[in-house]
Amino acid sequence: MSPADTTLTPPPVAIHAGCAWPWRPDTGNGEFRNPILHADYSDPDVIRHGDDFYMTASSFNCTPGLPLLHSRDLVNWTLINHAVKNLPHARYEQVQPGCGIWAPSMRFHDGKFWIFFPMPDEGIYVTTATDPAGQWTEPHLLQAGKGLIDPCPLWDDDGQAYLVHAYARSRSGIKHRLRVCPMSPDGSRLLGEGRIVFDDPEKHPTLEGPKFLKRDGWYYILAPAGGVATGWQVVLRSRDVYGPYEDKIVLEQGGTAINGPHQGALIDTPNGQWWFIHFQDAGLYGRIAHLQPARWDDGWPLMGLDQDGNGVGEPVLNHEKPDLPTAAQITPPTSDEFDGSRLGLQWQWNANHRDDWLSLAARPGWLRLFAQPVPQNDLARAPHLLLQKFPARAFAVKTRVDLQSLAEGTEAGLVVMGLEHAALAAVREGNTCNIVFRIGGNVTRLTNSSTALARFRVLVSDGGQCRFAYAFGEGEFTPVPTTFQAREGTWIGARVGLYSACASATDVGHADFDCFRFSAP
DSSP, X not given: OOOOOOOOOOOOOOOOSOOBSSOOXXXXXXXXXXXXXXXXXXXXXXXXXXXXXXXXXXXXXXXXXXXXXXXXXXSSOEEEEEEESSOSSGGGGSOOTTOSBOOOEEEEETTEEEEEEEETTTEEEEEEESSTTSOOOOOEEEEEOTTEEEEEEEEOXXXXXXEEEEEOHHHHSOOSEEEEEEEOTTSSOBOSOOEEEEEOTTTOSOBOOOEEEEETTEEEEEEEESOTTTOEEEEEEESSTTOOOEEEEEEOOTTSSOOSOEEEEEEEOTTSOEEEEEEEEOGGGOEEEEEEEEEEXXXXXXXXXXXXXXXXXXXXXXXXXXXXXXXXXXXXXXXXXSOSSSOOTTOEXXXXXXXXXXXXXXSTTSEEEEOEEOXXXXXXXXXXOEEEEOOSSXXXXXXXXEGGGOOTTXXXXXXXXXXXXXXXXXXXXXXXXXXXXXXXXXXXXEEEEOSSEEEEEEEEOTTSEEEEEEEETTOOOEEOSSOEEOOOOSSSOOEEXXXXXXXXXXXXXXXXXXXXXXXXX
16 A cells, blocks of 8 residues: 555554564464565565466665565565666656655566556556566556556456556545546556546545456455554455445454554465455564455455454464465575675665666675765765665674775765664775764764774664674674664665765765675574
């Protein structure tokens, strides 16, 4: 779902014990535990193509955008690609928090994969590929417009095509209406204004993220309602594509601690089982993905288990795995040794990026980040931050930087980014390097060194307390006296990563990083 306009505080996040990295949803005994992805794969949509399942998700201001994940059993997922290299607008060369790519939808039609995605300030776009792991087309602007969000197509049995979408109140003043428009079958344009097919602000005060499907002559629109942190899952159905639609709540938090269980994908398996993938707002960890059993009852898809007997499903933390062939226990990548020809797919920049910001060939086995100026001396505004998602509730990250590679005035280090940020870094000044600690605009000088190598570490405890430390050579770590509380970003979870910065664009410098390693805290 796109960001909902709500000030409600989410309830405490329900999670299993043993929440440290690596989070593995497959318990190895024929069951799985939620979340299936303990990382910020917001607003997930999933399709089945043959025996393969593919997922995409929101990416907001981060690039590359529209991550593509693959699974054979709906539990074990790995990252295989991104559909968009950079966002199709020059303004995204600067950091635009909360903007960019919101809730996408993914479909297979006419021999190719389609992703329809909104950019709430620009309009609705579409991109296609014959292979999700291959090259995707340049995004095509299907419909320009401010506040048009969360599109999903439907190709009907008679060859006609339609698109359903929602509205962003922050741009349009509307947050509870869904519109269906006729669309050209080739997905190139909308063919008219269409109709508002649902608008019930008293019952569903926020209604977004619609997903379109047809089954047994019924048109269904699955739509999350009630807001990101505290909402519920609604299903609408009608015998006519333009309605009227009747509505039913099919999944809610109920007595569980799994808040906001909604927004996602209803998927069938080859043997006829049905499952629902949705997100949970986990605060600083972002919107993490859960898998729920689903079934059809009297023409309605019901999700989760009706644990309190009120006819509405509630999410489960543990369940028997889908009846699918056994798949290898895998998770999306995290650590990177920088010994390949390209970065790991887990990395994203903080805005549109350039290929010349880095090199993996200049010094094989090392990541060279070329120093870029920091707008207004504020790292939150820096597009060249190289970041990745928090992959568990507790973890450690270590990196090693070659201090001798730093040019005069170059700063390089380890950063945790969100609505607030902290960084542990080395700054070259003459023949020595100062080790500094940043929290927002406050900079504390810790020590200096003339040695060749420094190691930086951050320990993230359950709840997001971050304890930074530094070491020289192979020496013991010295903790930074100040702890830092990580926070979510604007509609995204907190992120951790690397940067190399300089005072101005005329400066020439770089930093060499040897590795980026996750471990249990």
